[in-house]
Amino acid sequence: MPMFAPQVLQPLQLGSGEGPYLLDDPQFRWHLLAEGDSWFTISGLPSSNLLLELRLRDSAQIFNLAYPGDTLRHMAALAGNPDLVRLLAKPRFNYRWDALLLSGGGNDLMEEVHTLLRPAPQGDPAQPQSHVDLDLLESLLGSVQQDVARIVALRDAPGSLSVGVPVVLHTYDYPTPRGAPASFLFAPVRGPWLFPAFQARGLAPALQVQVTDFLVDRLAQALLALDARAGGSAALPGVVVVDTRGTLERAALGSTGNSADWVNEIHPNPGGYRRLAQVLAAELNRVLPP
Numbered sequence: 442m443p444m445f446a447p448q449v450l451q452p453l454q455l456g457s458g459e460g461p462y463l464l465d466d467p468q469f470r471w472h473l474l475a476e477g478d479s480w481f482t483i484s485g486l487p488s489s490n491l492l493l494e495l496r497l498r499d500s501a502q503i504f505n506l507a508y509p510g511d512t513l514r515h516m517a518a519l520a521g522n523p524d525l526v527r528l529l530a531k532p533r534f535n536y537r538w539d540a541l542l543l544s545g546g547g548n549d550l551m552e553e554v555h556t557l558l559r560p561a562p563q564g565d566p567a568q569p570q571s572h573v574d575l576d577l578l579e580s581l582l583g584s585v586q587q588d589v590a591r592i593v594a595l596r597d598a599p600g601s602l603s604v605g606v607p608v609v610l611h612t613y614d615y616p617t618p619r620g621a622p623a624s625f626l627f628a629p630v631r632g633p634w635l636f637p638a639f640q641a642r643g644l645a646p647a648l649q650v651q652v653t654d655f656l657v658d659r660l661a662q663a664l665l666a667l668d669a670r671a672g673g674s675a676a677l678p679g680v681v682v683v684d685t686r687g688t689l690e691r692a693a694l695g696s697t698g699n700s701a702d703w704v705n706e707i708h709p710n711p712g713g714y715r716r717l718a719q720v721l722a723a724e725l726n727r728v729l730p731p
Contacts, residue, residue, distance in 0.1 A: 444496035444722075447473070449503045452524065464528075464536055470499040471729055472536065474506070474603075476525050476592075477544025479623075479708060480613075480717075481507035489711035491544065491611075494718035498726045504528070507544065515552075516545045516588035525595070532600035539729055540607045541596060546585045547613045550660050551634040551707055553581060557656070558642055569651040572644065578656070582663040586675055589667055593677045607728045611683045611721055612661035614709075617692040618649040621705040633706040646694050661686055683724045689713050 448469065450462055465472060475481055480491050482505075492503055506524050519525070527534045529541070550557075557573055564571040589610070597604045618635035639649040661684060666675040668682040689709060692700035699705075702713030709717060 442498060444498060445500050447492070447495055447497060447501040447503045449475075449492050449505050451505055464502070464504055466502055468500070469502040471497070471501040471539040473501055473503045473540050473542055474525075474528060474536075474538045475503050475542040475544075476505075476519050476522065477507040477542070478519075478546075478548045479507075480547065480611075480714075481505060481542075481544045489709075489714045491709075491714050491717055491721065492542070494711070494714045495722050495725070496718065497722055497729070499729075501539075501729075503542070515549050516585045519543070519545050520588040520591040520595075525592070529592075529603060530595045530598040530601045535600070535602055537602040538606055540609055540725065541592070541603070543589065543592065543608060543610045545589070545610070546582075546660050546664060547707070549581060549585055550656055553577075554635055554638040554656070555641075557581070558638055558652075560642070567648075569648065569655040572642065572648070572652050573655065578659060582659060585660070586663055586667060589664075589680070590677055593680060596679070605679050607679055607681050608677070609681045609683065609721070609725060609728065610664055610667070611685045611717070612664055613657055614686055614689045614717070615654050615657055615691055616703065616707045617694055617696075617700075618646075618653055619692060619695065619700075619706055620697050621692070621700070621703075623705045623708060635706060650694070657686065681724060681728055683721050685717050685720050688716050688720055 455462055475492055482490055492505055506522060529535055557578055559572055559574055562571040593608055618639050620633055620636050622632040635653055665682050665684060666673055667677050667680050669676050669678055669680050689702035692703040699710055702709050704710035
């Protein structure tokens with residue numbers, strides 16, 4: 442079966458003279474709205490992102506509201522983005538979308554590692570959870586879940602043309618704590634995120650990896666609990682969460698640049714995004730209209 446690369450549009454391309462681009466262009470079978478963190482945007486060089494690597498069973502146009510920058514780093518900011526509110530729920534401005542794609546929670550976790558790590562372990566120091574303030578972690582994850590719920594409520598708001606359409610999220614994968622910041626034109630611009638926090642606590646490299654995996658797994662569990670198929674108290678209608686853990690080959694400990702499937706500490710390289718996109722696309726191809 443042939444697979445189609447989607448057309449991924451950014452807000453700045455509308456009215457830029459490159460088009461003309463229409464958000465409801467009838468030449469595309471599906472129209473998707475995307476919002477999220479740096480996995481949906483340029484996250485280093487060589488540049489790519491998860492959306493660009495998708496291959497779907499029919500033609501699709503993705504309008505991508507995500508962009509690099511502090512204003513969209515956290516789930517609360519995603520849920521309150523005026524463009525998202527307008528395009529998803531504001532009468533006379535919104536569109537009928539076939540699905541909403543969300544990438545969120547990862548930045549919230551990575552940028553709070555300094556706060557989440559205890560100054561000294563509580564309990565068995567060989568256990569990764571003993572190094573984490575579990576109350577703070579649960580509070581953070583609860584906030585992530587609440588903000589996804591806010592976005593679902595926008596989808597179903599009075600006047601929305603997209604009531605009940607699938608909201609598709611992904612989990613993340615297991616980064617290696619290492620001195621590999623995100624770079625642009627070979628100059629570091631942000632990060633690393635995990636490595637300095639672990640170094641400040643004096644944790645051995647193997648334990649750094651274990652604590653990282655514990656945090657990634659807890660975020661994944663919190664997101665997966667939102668899946669409508671989970672049936673639990675946190676499940677949200679129409680929400681589909683794709684578990685992408687274990688998809689990527691881990692970066693080598695001690696590496697400082699592109700390694701295995703990772704271009705820097707917390708972002709995949711183009712090959713890594715292709716692997717992740719295959720997992721995400723398989724679920725999208727299942728939930729999008731025939």
